[in-house]
Amino acid sequence: MESPTVSRVEIHPAPETEAPGLVPVGALRSGDPITDVNGGGQHYIVLESKKLGESCVVLELESKANDQLRVIEASFPADYVMSLTPRHPIL
Numbered sequence: 001m002e003s004p005t006v007s008r009v010e011i012h013p014a015p016e017t018e019a020p021g022l023v024p025v026g027a028l029r030s031g032d033p034i035t036d037v038n039g040g041g042q043h044y045i046v047l048e049s050k051k052l053g054e055s056c057v058v059l060e061l062e063s064k065a066n067d068q069l070r071v072i073e074a075s076f077p078a079d080y081v082m083s084l085t086p087r088h089p090i091l
Helices: none
Strands: 005-008 022-024 033-036 042-052 056-065 068-077 081-084
Touching: none
Parallel strands: 005 068
Antiparallel strands: 022 081, 033 042, 033 081, 042 056, 056 068
16 A cells, blocks of 8 residues: 655635535544535545644545545645535445
8 A cells, every 4th residue: 555645735715604514624523524625626534633733734534536545644724624525435
């Protein structure tokens, strides 16, 4: 298995009034299915969430592309938001 891909996301989050239903990354928990609405609409399952101080959250995420599962680790500003998506398995 390959080592995780590490990336840093610095997109400004949409205000809550513009996109209802968004959740700050710091509130996400293991098992949450999410969509990165500010980063291209990719779908993920949260594997782990770690807060680094008050301003940064590191997420370990599982995604599926081209019938392959992969795990990535990405850091986000604490006020970055994601959309919770309906729970259905990654096939």
